[in-house]
Amino acid sequence: MTESIQTEVVEHILQIRIVRPERKNALTHTMYDAMTAALQQADDKSDIRAIFITGTEDCFTSGNDVQDFLSHPPSGPDSPVFRFMRTLQQCRKPVIAAVNGAAVGIGATLLLHCDLVYLGPAARLQMPFVKLGLCPEYASSLLLPALVGHRRATELLLLGETMSAEEAVNTGIANAVFDKDYQEKALDKARRIAALPPAAIRMAKQLMKEPLEEQVSRQIAREGAAFVERLSSPEAREAMMAFMQKRPADFSPFE
Template identity: 55%
Template sequence: MTEAILLERERGLLTLRFNRPDKKNALTRAMYSRLAEALKQADSDPAITAVLITGSAECFTAGNDIADFIQQPPSDLDSPVFHFMLNLLECRKPVIAAVAGAAVGIGTTLLLHCDLVYVSRDARLRMPFVNLGLCPEFASSLILPRLLGQARAAQLLLLGEGFTGEQAAAWGIASEALGSGAAALAKAREMALRFDELPPQAVRISKQLMKAPDRELIRQVIEEEGALFTQRLRSPEALAALTGFIKRQ
């Protein structure tokens, strides 16, 4: 069986690569568990200086695997998806993302918690939570209005409108937009390996200082959104929308 999350080590860099090309790298409970554990281990391993999250040059991730989601929906904050969210939030090492192609749902919201994000200009990002009868997650309801303003955040979260990698860079969601997925990955890898040359404790303390003012508030919002999200999963609206989505596949 092909490994759905590939772990690759290069000097001090740990790369976490989504690897379900036949499913557009859609994420399952098992994948969230593996991601959460890898982030936890990376955080405590002194030999790791940075973490890179990526997919392929054609697709980052289509978000949650809806069939897996319906069969085993997260019921509380002890579910694998929330373990992943909190381990990414708490990771003391720099986390870099390289994005190409589709980045849907959590494929976009996880970027809000990375330190550096490199995208292809034609990447397609979208958070269609409302369209699926759900609500925002991963503190996106807090971070996006702050970052983009209320009006633009409403377009993305209330209407579920998509946007490009070029727009993501212009709006501050991404660090830089590159000409292709391969270029985005190469730039992300180059920048991630730079942390091998920097004093690790100075990097860790600097990230801690940057994140500290909002850390507890973001954790609180993740928990509040998570409680509402799990409620919404059992709602008639969400069940109808999710079932309809599967039938269209």
């Protein structure tokens, strides 16, 4: 456990909780390392049947911690955020997410790689990569258009529009919205999974993922390389400076 990532195994379920409310559960490189280690542990231990990921009651995660991100930018496939992406994508055990409040950036794209996603009523998904001078990540440029259609995906990925909990369910990104006790109700789903035959569960998940696995891996790698390249672009520098200075970004000088 780190200060901000809490893990415990209860009833054959590994629970991963993002708990950094003073920074809206923003993720640092050490938090990515902690979640990667927890996921790897879950995949290796036969007594763990399911994985449950959540944040605090009113916030999932606001995405990357900007200060930490600028101090430790991803530079290649072995960077903490990319290791986390691969580990979650390749996880053999079923992953259940419970989300309320902000799910920004990777907080939204990681949901595309979970097996079950349950939301609280205040859940809001946003992928503001282009606004930051960056590009989509985590195969979102492949998976999101397939789920919501090209035009809506363009609004979400290019304009960075916010998706409500109801729309996330209607488009297939999430399973359901729970008005009350969303974490406990999502955890009940994890308990049901954990009570089922574990080898059969793993095989069913593998069979469902296999048809797109190579394409998803290729897209993650392509996006990752472009993301690292974009980080050093003048547009991204302007966007980050504007964010830190709490002013509107000015992209008018760029072609």
